[in-house]
Amino acid sequence: MARRPDQGRGSAILRHAVLALATLVFCIPFIWMLLTSFKSRPDIFNGGIDPWPRQWGIVENYSRILFDVPMPRYLLNGAIVCLGIMALQILVAAPVAYALAKLKFRAARWLLPLIVVALAIPAFLPTLPLYLAFRLTGLISSSSGAFGNYAALILPFSISAFGVFLLRQHFKSVPDELVHAARLDGMSDWSIVWRVMVPHARPAIVAFCIFSVVAHWNDLFWPLIVISDNTYATPPIGIIAFVNESVGGGDYGPLMAAATAVTLPIIAVYLLGQRFMADGMALMGK
């Protein structure tokens, strides 16, 4: 909306005043988390409303989560699981989205509705049978190693109905002439997917990747079900493990350091890709 002449300086100041206040309220938990992770233990136990550390504990708090608690390992697990899920989702979704958007085949008539049905299935519903299947096939057991644990964390999310649907919408907007021209140049359908379609839909793909990474970095329900060995804990499970170990100890400084370590990377991912989000999301409803 363009600025109107009747919208004076006063209303602009009022807008910033209200939004600045809202910003402060929304950000207090983040500010408190970061500054508490800098405070020493006695400083935290003094309580009060002063967010600024009087006695710094930054070295103790962060060395505790870096060396005593395997927080780096949890972050690595999170990165492996998120990137694995994201890569599989794109690898599986892009070809089928291309088939649904640009190729003629009779199965498309029921495949697309099937995708929409899958889109409506709440995430908790498949977890019970999947858990049983993973247990009974031995994929998750007390003795399953890296492969079993990572596979159990990644596989259920390898197909994203939302991803297929989103990509199909965007691939549809690629002009048919471009596809024909690529075919005349001798490109295979496989290369058309990755060298014409995917680059064309890049904003939407970036938006989807951010959503996927954010969702699975933060997911608690499924990891809580399948992880029995904390060596393979994702960041939220790692934090909970830390809470359980230091329960009653009131190690709030290191705990907030751990919370910061888990939150900062995902906020960085979001902020880096944020400019794509609006574009990708705005086209979603088309």
Next chain:
Amino acid sequence: MSAAGLAISPAAAARDRREALTAWLFSLPALALLSVMLLLPALAVFFVAFTDWQLGNNSIHFAGTANFESVLKDPVFWTSLRNTLVYAVVVVPASMALGLGLALLVNAGPSLRGFYGAVFFLPFTASLVAMALVWQILLHPTIGPVNALLAMAGLPTHNFLHDPNLALPTLMVIGIWQLSGYAMLLNLAGLRAIPPDLYEAARMDGARGAWSRFTLVTWPQLGPTTLFVFVVSSMTALQVFETVAVLTKGQPARRTEVMLYTIYNEGFVFLRTNYAAALMIIFLVVLCGVMLLNVLTLEKRVHY
């Protein structure tokens, strides 16, 4: 793309067959994973819910509606369902209203739009498990700043997460804090999609005040966005889990027992597989009912 009206030549027929084959090959991995990871498991829940089977059992028997009957007879289920609905009835409208208000304010002027948009969306991206623990410290009875502030103002302090009357409302506040940014982001996209001509036309028709611009143009134009935000927010709120699992574990006195947490405990902690399956089906029916109600009431808004 088709040779409409012409007799289809053998070459064209072969090309069509090849195209269909390619399409099938491209769809096959997705179809296989969709079936194995989503559709068949979803169907299997219905199957298990009608048996007596629990993890570890060697035999399986048809149990009719016995599991459903024992769910409906369980007072914990009713407590859980009531808490879940109460939570959603507060969190969804509050976060939608706050999200819309923030979006309107952010969109009302040109400066710092991107900054504000990013800030309000932060709670939705940050790990809720980590942030729940931050809230725990903020609300801590002895070292938390919220109670320190209350004490300074001469007001009574509270043990927010352990007080039976305050635990669920406290989780609601965290839920609203987390969800409003999502409503704001989608509303911002919706506001940007409104053609400026509509505001011009409304002005010509004498709608001069901000309120009449809002009721005549903005609100009707945001209809589809509102419906979408409503559906996603309701789904998210009804499936509240993280804050309960981390902060209250359904306590005190089951005042924060919610459906997904009950399902988690029955299915994956107590391993009462058949019972959990019945719970899941009943919860699914509730979700479908709520969605149907939402869509029916909001449809009038969309097709104004």
